[in-house]
Amino acid sequence: MASSAVQARPTPGAPAQVTVDLGADANLAGFSLSPARQVMTDAAPPKGYIAETSMDNTNWEPAAAGEFSNIAYALSTQRIAFAKMRRTRYLRLTFSEAAVPAAKLAIAGIGGFVARP
DSSP states (O other): OOOOEEEEOOBTTBOEEEEEEEEEEEEEEEEEEEEOOSOOTTEEOBSEEEEEEESSSSSOEEEEEEEOTTHHHHOOOEEEEEEEEEEEEEEEEEEOSBSSSOSEEEEEEEEEEEOOO
């Protein structure tokens, strides 16, 4: 599972969202987010996240929430494990602000940890 996005900066009341369709039901144990590593004076990675899962892309359940550790300066892939494995088809990530002031939000990739049966 992978995705790339550069989106206008989230603003109060209008967070940025990325929804990933896994293509089939899966046992998702967590996700990873890689910030863009190229120098961009007008874009920055997200400061924090809300992760939700859904089987139908309509009814969402909270999976995790928090902040990415030092993402703006380390520019390293962040790996977030859910408290428990989740049976899901969709993963939605919501970002309410950039890690540092910037006009755009930049993400190089999103991955998922899928548990094998």
